[in-house]
Amino acid sequence: MKIATISSIGQNPGRLLPTPDQIMQLGRGLLLPLAGILVFLFLWYNAAMMINTSLGKFPGPVQVWEQSGGLLAEHRAERQRQTAFIERQEVRNAEILAADPQAQVTIRPYTGKPTFIDQIGTSLFTVLSGFVLASLIAIPLGILIGLNESAYAAVNPLIQLFKPVSPLAWLPLVTMVVSAVYVSDDPAFSKSFLTSMFTVLLCCLWPTVINTAVGVANVSKDLLNVSQVLRLNALTHVFKIIVPAGLPLMFTGLRLSLGIAWMVLIAAEMLAQNPGLGKFVWDEFQNGSSNSLGRIMVAVLVIGLIGFMLDRSMLLLQRGVSWDKNATLR
């Protein structure tokens, strides 16, 4: 929409004033969303004034803005402390080594508390791990059951059964299984990470499986005939005909899955205490200072924004790999 606006103005270099048509376009592309946001801020501001909680007034836009500044400042301060710590340690180790080159120096990692920004990083890493693993399972499974009706008949009841299960129901089971199975003295991943990730995985499998299966099952008869006449072997058939033909629906599934993954992750992190955004919200809630609600509200907005950006990235990916450039991508 915005691109169209800019380019259509560019096509009209002789005129200083945009045509009424262009104004309409500009309005729809830029001004209307802006107006929507302003109205929302106004309503929020006024509603916040009227809500009194045990932690003080509900945070309005201004407080939230201040809190986001505060969170960033905390992050910077923490980073400074970290570099200072590392420098101190390096200096100390250098001194020890200078005195006695044979000495064993210890390098201890910095153990500060994760900042809001760190927590965003953890959340993104967790959600993407879960999502990628889920896709690696879901796409082949979807292709299999899309191609083979017997496999579909066998798997479909299970999909229908597990699809509606809430992440909160999985979580205790996943937690117990991870604790029991993942025993290692030097764990590469923390248990809370694995718990959150597997919960995400279990919940975001299904849209990709179902959409891939539908996409694959509905490949046009003509293309299947072409494949038969050419006597393509099974592998070529799948990779040259089935996968490209199913790609648009596969991506629909992937986008749905990623959306679900992100939603599930926040809930899972709250309960699994994985150091991510969910835990941040939970800790602030338990903390109960006068800033807490504002900080939670910052988290809410950031969660929304990241979810939006994740979806956009999938869309860009889809545009990149899809042959169907004409398909309307929303």
Next chain:
Amino acid sequence: MHSYLQLSDVSIDFPTPKGPYRALDKVNLNIARGEFVSLIGHSGCGKSTVLNIVAGLHQATTGGVLLQDKEVNAPGPERAVVFQNHSLLPWLTAYENVELAVKQVFKGKKSRAEMRDWIVHNLELVHMTHALDKRPDEISGGMKQRVGIARALAMEPKVLLMDEPFGALDALTRAHLQDSLMEIHADLGNTVIMITHDVDEAVLLSDRIVMMTNGPAATIGEILSIDLERPRKRVELSGDARYNHFRHEVLAFLYERQRKVEDINVATRKRPAGQAEARAAAAA
């Protein structure tokens, strides 16, 4: 000695909710090597079914097809098909669409460079070298159909099967492609079975026109040999008495001897019987 391609007593029953539907009954046809045969008949009589049986996409219920005395029972590139709606893979360019077929047929027989030349050569035959890197949605309907023909020709098929290859095209493009097809047939001497609805097309292109009766249980009604010498020129032929005689013969078969009684049903006939019934029920 048997003929090159032989259909003997081909009958087919399609399963429908109301029991088997006999679409074709005892179709017998012998085609010589290099012959150009057209199938003509009213919509829904079973032309595509005949073609699909030769292609191996359908199995005859009784009877069978022999190609060079070998039974046909599965699809294969030696019986290349040009589908009615081009059926190009939309995610591949014109070149890649042909390449897929060439790689499949000439794997291990041609080097990479030879394959490349062969692909370009076949696209040259249909005058499509200017659009090698265009995808199907970037070229016109006629161009797509030409790429479809190039793909089929590139397989060097023993028999070229064409299901209304020019059906969806405007008259000018169609005439142009018919001329190309006549040239290619003259050069390569392919054995061709082509389905058409167009009487002029049938007379202009064919050595023989196979006229089918109406279904159910359709079969071959009459066969007309078109012994006009080649090369044929459409403009000259349009004034030729023999040409007009053949045209008249086909028209007389279609509109007098095989007149469709229930003309209104034409639209619904194209669909499988179950669907047609459902529509009728909905309409009632």
